[in-house]
Amino acid sequence: xxxxxxxxxxxxxxxxxxxxxxxxxxxxxxxxxxxxxxGAGGHGLATxxxxxxxxxxxxxxxxxxxxxxxxxxxxxxxxxxxxxLQDSSAAIYEKARSLYETMSQDLNYNVMFSxxxxxxxxxxxxxxxxxxxxxxxxxxxxxxxxxxxxQKVKQLCPIIELSGPRFPVLGALWQPRGGTARHDAVxxxxxxxxxDMGMDIIxxxxxxxxxxxxxxxxxLQTTKGSLKCKKLGIVVAGNSGHLADMAGFRLxxxxxxxxxxxxxxxxxxxxxxxxxxxxxxYMSQSDKGEMVIGGGTDGFNNYTQRGxxxxxxxxxxxxxxxxxxxxxxxxxxxWGGIVDVTGDRSPxxxxxxxxxxxxxxxxxxxxxxxIPGSGWAMAELMAKGEQIGLAAEFGLNRFQQGRFIDxxxxxxxxx
Amino acid sequence: MLHLTCPNCGITADxxxxxxxxxxxxxxxxxxANDDELENYLFMRHNPKGVHFERxxxxxxxxxxxxxxxxxxxxxxxxxxxxxxxxxxxxLLNKIKKKRPEWEGFIK
Numbered sequence: 001x002x003x004x005x006x007x008x009x010x011x012x013x014x015x016x017x018x019x020x021x022x023x024x025x026x027x028x029x030x031x032x033x034x035x036x037x038x039g040a041g042g043h044g045l046a047t048x049x050x051x052x053x054x055x056x057x058x059x060x061x062x063x064x065x066x067x068x069x070x071x072x073x074x075x076x077x078x079x080x081x082x083x084x085l086q087d088s089s090a091a092i093y094e095k096a097r098s099l100y101e102t103m104s105q106d107l108n109y110n111v112m113f114s115x116x117x118x119x120x121x122x123x124x125x126x127x128x129x130x131x132x133x134x135x136x137x138x139x140x141x142x143x144x145x146x147x148x149x150x151q152k153v154k155q156l157c158p159i160i161e162l163s164g165p166r167f168p169v170l171g172a173l174w175q176p177r178g179g180t181a182r183h184d185a186v187x188x189x190x191x192x193x194x195x196d197m198g199m200d201i202i203x204x205x206x207x208x209x210x211x212x213x214x215x216x217x218x219x220l221q222t223t224k225g226s227l228k229c230k231k232l233g234i235v236v237a238g239n240s241g242h243l244a245d246m247a248g249f250r251l252x253x254x255x256x257x258x259x260x261x262x263x264x265x266x267x268x269x270x271x272x273x274x275x276x277x278x279x280x281x282y283m284s285q286s287d288k289g290e291m292v293i294g295g296g297t298d299g300f301n302n303y304t305q306r307g308x309x310x311x312x313x314x315x316x317x318x319x320x321x322x323x324x325x326x327x328x329x330x331x332x333x334x335w336g337g338i339v340d341v342t343g344d345r346s347p348x349x350x351x352x353x354x355x356x357x358x359x360x361x362x363x364x365x366x367x368x369x370x371i372p373g374s375g376w377a378m379a380e381l382m383a384k385g386e387q388i389g390l391a392a393e394f395g396l397n398r399f400q401q402g403r404f405i406d407x408x409x410x411x412x413x414x415x
Numbered sequence: 416m417l418h419l420t421c422p423n424c425g426i427t428a429d430x431x432x433x434x435x436x437x438x439x440x441x442x443x444x445x446x447x448a449n450d451d452e453l454e455n456y457l458f459m460r461h462n463p464k465g466v467h468f469e470r471x472x473x474x475x476x477x478x479x480x481x482x483x484x485x486x487x488x489x490x491x492x493x494x495x496x497x498x499x500x501x502x503x504x505x506x507l508l509n510k511i512k513k514k515r516p517e518w519e520g521f522i523k
Contacts, residue, residue, distance in 0.1 A: 241462035252458035254437065255487075300417075300435035303464050303488045308416055310431050343458050400454040 001196040003108050023188060024195035029202050029224055033061045035382060036220060036229040038207050038243060040064035042073040042183075043360055043367065044235035045190035045201075046375020047382070052197040054376070055383035060199040061229075063222060065206035069187030072237050075305075075337035076368040077260050077294040079273050079284065081118040081178035083145045085134050086405050088393035089346060090141040095390060096373025100181060103372065109189030111181050112287065116271050118178030119153065121322070123167035123278040131173035145175045157272050164321045167278050180273060180284055186371055210247045210357070217247070217356040232357045233382050238303065238338030240361035249353045251361065252399050253340045257298045257307040258365050259315075261334040265289030269325070279318035283326075291326060293319060297339065297365060307336040339365050346405035349377050350396040351387055358382050359396070417485075422495050424477035432475040439468045439482045440501060440523060464488050466511055466518050468503055471495070484511060 002008060002021060012019050035051060037044045040062045051057045064070075080100055082093035099106075100113045122128045131147055138145040150162050153172045162169045191201055202224065209221035210232070219228040234243045238255045265288050275282035283293050295315025298307045312334065320327045342348060342362040347370070349360045360378045363370060377390035387395045393405060417430040437460065444456040461467070467487050472480050482500075484493040484507055493514070494507045503521055511518060 239464075242464055250455075250459045251462070252454075252460065254460050254462050300469065300485075301437075301462065301467055301487045302490070304490060308430055310416070340462075399458040400450050 001192065004110075023192045024201055027200040027202070029061065029205065029222075029227060030200065032228040033200075034059040034229070035231040035233065036060070036227065037062045037233045037235055038220075039071075039234070039236040040068035040187075040191070040201055040203065041071045041235065041237065042069065042187050042190070042371035043237075043363070043374045043378070044233070045069075045187055045194060046371050047233055047235055047360065047378040048194045048199055048375075049190045049197075050375045050379035051382060052194065052199065054379055057383060058197045058199060060194075061227070062194065062199060062201045063205045063207060063220070064201070064203045067203050068191050068201060069184055072337045072339065072367060073183055073187045073371075075260065075335055076183055077282065077284070077292050078180040078183045078368060079118060079178070079275075079282070080113070080181060080369040081175050081273075082143050082369070083118070083120070083134060083138055083173055083175045083178070084407060085137050086346075086407060087137075087141055088405055089407055090138065090143050092373045092377060092390045092394075093370055094141070094143050094373075095376060096370045097177065099372035099376065101177075103181075103186070103189065107189035107193050109185060109192055111185040111189055113179065113181040114287075115177045115179040116273065116284075117156065117174065117176045118273040118275065119148070119156065119172040119174045120275045120277060121153070121169050122171040122173070123164070123169060123276065125170075127278060128170055131171070134173055143175075144177060145173055148172050148174045157270050157274055159269050159323050159325050160274065161322060161324050164279070166321060169322075178273065180286075183368060186368075190375075207243065207246070210243070210354075212248075212354060215355055217354055230356060231382055233360065233378060234357065235360045235378065237361060237363065237367065238340050240340050240359065244352075244359065247352065247354050247357050251348070251359075251396075252343050253362055254301055255303060255338050255340050256300065257302040257304065257336040258294075258296075258339045259298070259307040259312055259334065259336045260292070260294045261312065261315075261331050262286075262293070263291040263326070263329040263331050266291070266329070274322070276318060276322050279321055281315040281318035281322065283319055283323065290332065291329060297341070303338055305336045305338060339363070339367075341365070343399060344404040345407045347374070347394055348396055349374065349381060349391040349394040351381070351385070352396065417490065417492065419471060419483055419492060420495050421473040421476060421479070422481050422497055423473065423479040426473070426476055428473060428476055432473065434472045434474045436470040436472060439470045439498075440503075442501070442523070461522065466493070466515060468521065470498065486515075
């Protein structure tokens with residue numbers, strides 16, 4: 001792989017930029033791999049990358065039914081934060097956030113990580129208490145956050161309306177090193193690095209069956225033929241239930257649609273990410289000037305990648321209350337993604353009843369921020385085959401054992 | 416927007432008048448249930464790509480519960496029926512089977 005650098009740009013300019021090589025190879029599928037990852041989204045590619053980088057396992061295939069980074073990796077609102085309440089979530093999300101800090105250098109690919117700061121508005125008495133509690137918890141966990149008053153909120157984000165019609169802004173939980181990153185670049189950067197390590201990324205290849213012998217995974221049937229593997233990692237977000245069916249176990253998941261929208265580009269007006277969980281909307285401004293907007297999930301099981309209009313209306317209403325100046329913005333694009341939600345709103349990174357098969361799912365509405373940490377933990381799980389490290393608490397058996405990692409309360413709604 | 420006909424009051428209501436409460440026909444575990452049964456009852460859910468049986472409540476209407484059969488990939492509603500039953504009515508199952516011959520049938 002030739003490295004990207006200012007020198008490379010100058011050198012390629014001499015040949016009219018005709019000499020750039022493909023970012024990742026387009027290999028034929030081999031008959032056998034040490035490990036196969038199903039799903040070439042951010043989480044799947046990060047898993048493969050850390051399998052190679054941390055554990056030297058490079059005889060790996062990453063199968064993708066569509067194109068890489070074409071699922072929720074390309075459909076989220078790119079927010080990165082780690083201000084969680086529970087220790088095990090704070091640990092994995094903070095690991096992810098810290099890996100984002102150096103990701104562009106590690107991957108030699110500009111992921112445009114922008115630690116511009118994330119604030120979560122407190123708009124009720126309960127939220128003030130909740131966020132102060134989270135700020136104290138974060139202090140003990142080593143996550144740098146702080147509870148700030150309304151004047152500091154206004155100073156950091158001048159376009160905000162503090163005395164909203166329904167819910168005034170009473171304060172906020174502020175994480176100065178949270179922010180955003182270019183979501184596609186995260187997938188592309190990992191894909192390029194994986195391909196460079198000799199891993200095979202096979203796109204447009206859908207898994208149709210999981211083969212097993214004596215309770216152990218032995219391979220896969222796909223639309224591009226069959227292959228053998230010693231270890232299998234299922235990292236397919238909304239389609240996890242479908243794959244788990246093939247592997248013969250059930251999951252405590254429901255798939256629902258989560259919508260987002262993007263406005264026409266306007267001049268720079270806010271340089272932080274603001275989440276308003278009581279009125280339920282969140283917004284940031286992209287480098288192109290578009291306002292990137294997200295809200296809550298729809299209320300029923302859905303695989304259609306589109307959602308209900310009235311949920312969008314709720315989100316927009318919330319944002320107009322919080323930022324009156326956006327009321328006449330035109331929206332350019334609107335889309336939905338399928339998110340897999342667990343009972344306690346925390347992910348599953350786990351061994352499964354099928355030996356050699358591992359699953360990483362249930363990231364619900366907040367997976368993008370976790371990509372590097374999730375890959376790091378999943379790679380350790382797959383390499384060592386044990387529920388240890390960052391993934392220790394995220395096992396599938398926690399529901400039966402009553403060990404919930406209860407972020408549905410801690411995170412309010414927008415997760 | 417989804418439109419469902421409430422079998423209790425007969426009104427065809429918009430999604431905004433209704434509330435979905437997830438998978439229908441989950442049998443409650445008794446006090447002698449073991450850990451597996453309790454986990455199944457509390458957490459494990461069918462999450463099919465296709466035909467799904469679910470509980471709905473006509474919250475901004477008659478206020479009563481009912482069940483619906485719906486496709487999660489096309490949002491087609493096959494029908495609604497009373498919540499006072501442990502399995503979907505035969506006629507509805509036949510109707511779905513006719514429309515979706517590849518469907519594996521109702522799994523409790």
